[in-house]
Amino acid sequence: MNTASPTLVQIQDLNVQFASGKKVVQAVSGVSLSVAKGEAVALIGESGSGKSVTLRSLLRLHPEHKTTIKGQIQVAGQDVLALRGGALNDFRGKTCAMIFQDPLLALDPVYPVGAQIVEAIRRHERVSNSEAQQRALALFERVRIPSPEQRLKAYPHEMSGGMRQRAMIALALACNPQVLLADEPTTALDATVQIQILLLLRELQRELGLGIVFVTHDIGAAVEVADRIAVMYAGRIVEEGTAEQLIRSPRHPYTMALLQSRSHGAMERGQPLQTIAGAPPDLTAIPPGCAFAPRCHLATAACLQAVPEPVTLAPGHMARCVHTATAAAYAPQILAAA
Structure with missing residues (x-):
């Protein structure tokens, strides 16, 4: 983030739960994120990782009778979770607006x-x-x-x-608006039009000084639009850094898996598409420890004990993993394959 620019979005320890029958879906857990004026931040991850839930929380678009939101959300100096009635309606569109997926x-x-x-x-x-x-x-x-x-x-x-x-x-x-939210705005478009829309968003962001939060499952699209990228898994941000840091020096095994599963590299080499083994966890019963551990080739017993604390790897670069040093050794071959 450009520290010289004012902060437009400040999320602190955001937790979002949905009632689902007798169960509770823990959709977002302890997310903290900031976006400065003129900055674009991308949230990436598989479906169900909490990206869109986080985004929609900024506009309070979840059904209130089924949703519990805890934490703090400040957008352009306004306490979003405290807004009610007309003030909330004024906020939507005027201060913060959304580009929907379809x-x-x-x-x-x-x-x-x-x-x-x-x-x-x-x-x-x-x-x-x-x-x-x-x-x-x-x-x-x-x-x-x-x-x-x-x-x-x-x-x-x-x-x-x-x-x-x-x-x-x-x-x-x-x-x-001062803040623009984009929820996978290119998913339903063909490749050529996708690029045009991504370039248009980037141009508008720079021209108007917008703060943008961009949700996508495509790490390539995130690189085209974002200054910073936050990787989400099972409702948590597991790695965050500049686009260059995450592409050149990924330190969480999940980020590496996303890079390895990019389709264009495999097609260029005529090789089968790499996939991430297993499936995301059930958000009504998230396992203890690191939620990615059951799918991670670096997982050890230590990964199952507690949710990993964030590890600062470089200024602005964080990963929640107890094996960041080991992951660093794997990064070159992952990047070569991607």
Whole structure:
């Protein structure tokens, strides 16, 4: 993080539980994370690792009657967990906005996309309808939607997947938020459009000075967008550092496994895709110790005793593993294979 820039997001010891019948799902455990103005932070990991739950907690989007959230969440100086009613609604979109994974589901199918952007602007700001329409047009131009005047009148189903995602980005930017959340915004797109959207997000982040939290299961996408990367497993951040640190000097076996399972390296060499053995743990019964131990080739009895404490490896680089030194010896061959 650029220490000269003000901190926009500060999460401290976040714990999120969901009621599931008679069981409790421990979706997020002890997550602490910060994002500075003009910084992009990626959360990566397999499905069920707690990435999207952490992201949605920043906007309080979980059903309150089934969710218990403990810890602290500060966004642009506001205590998110203390917001209620109108204050929470004002916060959503104005201070912090989200780009959802599937814009076809996130956008209202019975209204033109332009009308939805106009409505968002007028909900948060006292402007005329014509002024809001002009701003919507400018947003479409900024995210490079072709023929923007016509597309403002289009319904979501009349747009291509890439165009819908650009419209979703425009909607998220409509009220000039300070923090932008992106929940796997390229998953449903083909490879060429994915790259275009990632480059657009990076450009907008730098141009507008946004703080971005970007969720993805693709470590390659994280490198394209993020200044820092936090690797999540079973609801915890198990490694965190700059994009360069995690790509060049990974120290947690799970991070190494994610790097090794990247598809493009295997395809270039004509080799089978590497997979991570086993499956993530049941979040209603997380095993003691390191949750990754049952799938880890470096695991020993010490890994099963207690959750590993964070080990500082370099300024800004942390890993929760009792075998960081051993992992360092394995890193070169893992990186060569990736």
